[in-house]
Amino acid sequence: MTPPWPVLVSFATHMDRDGPVQGHMRYYKQIPIEGTEAEPPTTRAEQAKFFCPIELKHLRTLTQKGSTITPRVLDSKEDKQDNTGFVPGGFVTWVVWEVVPGLQLGNDVGSAPFWGLGRDERDAVRQAFQESICKLEIWGHLPYPEHAKNLVWDSTTGSLYYVGFLLTCKGDPRAVWSPAKWAGWGLAKPPRGCRDWDKSTEGWEL
Structure with missing residues (x-):
């Protein structure tokens, strides 16, 4: 078909x-x-x-x-x-x-809207993401691709929304938090050549 x-x-x-x-x-x-x-x-x-x-x-x-x-x-x-x-x-x-309120944090070419925010607000986004991503994993499915284009940030309430479920990927109920998830979603930039999470965010652009 x-x-x-x-x-x-x-x-x-x-x-x-x-x-x-x-x-x-x-x-x-x-x-x-x-x-x-x-x-x-x-x-x-x-x-x-x-x-x-x-x-x-x-x-x-x-x-x-x-x-x-x-x-x-x-x-x-x-x-x-x-x-x-x-x-x-x-x-x-x-x-x-x-339609959820707020700013879509990315697009098809990257996460420029997110990086256009001030450092304090980027920290707030990352904190909200850290508090919610594993909950979504437990519930079973994440929007695909896993990137900032599928995040909407409402600065007036400090709320982060996950959107774009036309395509999904399966969540992992056993998932544990790691700052590597920030990088995967375009919310942090590890140093060039840093391909794996090494338990340190030293040198990362946040």
Whole structure:
């Protein structure tokens, strides 16, 4: 089956008991196997599959656990395409999650937004990260890639959020804290040539 990539990303406004909440919405829809797009609907219907997006699965679990370090799932709908769909009976899924407040600490090319903060605030980010990362490991899944682009820092509350669960990597419940995690996520810079954590941050750029 052709990978069921999300086909639409947009903003949505969700109403809850506290009033309007800004959210992101992603829309997944099964598409036909390449080369079968012109086949009769009955033939394409044979490709119909059930699919639960990874981000829905994990954000839903984290929301149920009462996580305050990841976005809440605001709404979702899992449905099937009708007889006029690309794949009759195939999956179509909507996922809506909240927009968390703050500064995204990285992008596809690095963690420049993080390094643009003052030293005291960078220290606060690292402290919040140290206090939360192992909790996320225990809960089972981390956003992929493990980097600053998947971190959002709210300086007004001192809150650090983990975002970007379109792709995930498995957490390790036995994980223990190490400053090497700072470096892995782009929150610290070991000296050039320092390839392994040697139990000392001497010479690191913090």
